[in-house]
Amino acid sequence: MKTMYQPLKDSIDVIVSFFGLIILVPLYLIIAIIIYSYDHGPIFYCGQRVGLYGKMFRIFKFRTMVVDAEKTGVCSTVAHDPRITPIGWFLRRYKLDELPQLINIIRGEMSFVGPRPEVKKFTDMYSEKEKCILTMKPGLTDYASLWNYNEAELLAGSSDPDKDYCEKIRPTKIKYQLRYYHEMSFLTDVKIILCMLKQFIKQ
Secondary structure (H helix, E strand, O other): OHHHHHHHHHHHHHHHHHHHHHHOHHHHHHHHHHHHHHHOOOOEEEEEEEOHHHOEEEEEEEOOEOOOHHHHOOOOOOOOOOOEOHHHHHHHHOOHHHOOHHHHHHOOOOEEEOOOOEOHHHHOOOOOOHHHHHHOOOEEEOHHHHHOOOHHHHOOOOOOHHHHHHHHHHHHHHHHHHHHHHHOOHHHHHHHHHHHHHHHHHO
16 A cells, blocks of 8 residues: 555645645745855755665755854754754744755655654664565654654753753654555645644644
8 A cells, every 4th residue: 555655645746746846936035044144054955864765865945043053963953952053942832943954855855744754863773573664755844743742841951962852852753754654645645734734823
């Protein structure tokens, strides 16, 4: 069933993301100008993530942190993280920083629905059972995203965000990603997208 659905899923992803990019061009320009005006740094964050079958790719996001924030060596973000810029807080709250990932979808590196892409540090921890997660394209949203809409809030006050992420978030996140692996279908994707839109409206 998954094999039969995948070509349709890929086609829908590319078509919708292509028209989405065209429609959102004015919003992209506004966000880009605001980000650049704040500190004249890069507009986009292009971090390395693990994709389908373990292939590395660069994920596109609007930059929400100070320049060179990744050099701190911390992969997880907590609420009130001092590395996040004022505009960054707004973009993260409304998930606007994720919009450039439409580019990743058009390039075939991501899907609208699928497990959120991880850094290699965390995918290296997968057990044999969990490695099936890498047989799916990473996505903008999934069951785990619905459960944990604002990850930074769960890590608020943490002195070791990566450690707390592994202990408090990762086990449940993987459980939901495995659930999606077994339930992946057109109807499942529609249900997840509608639930995510409902979450967004509540913000």
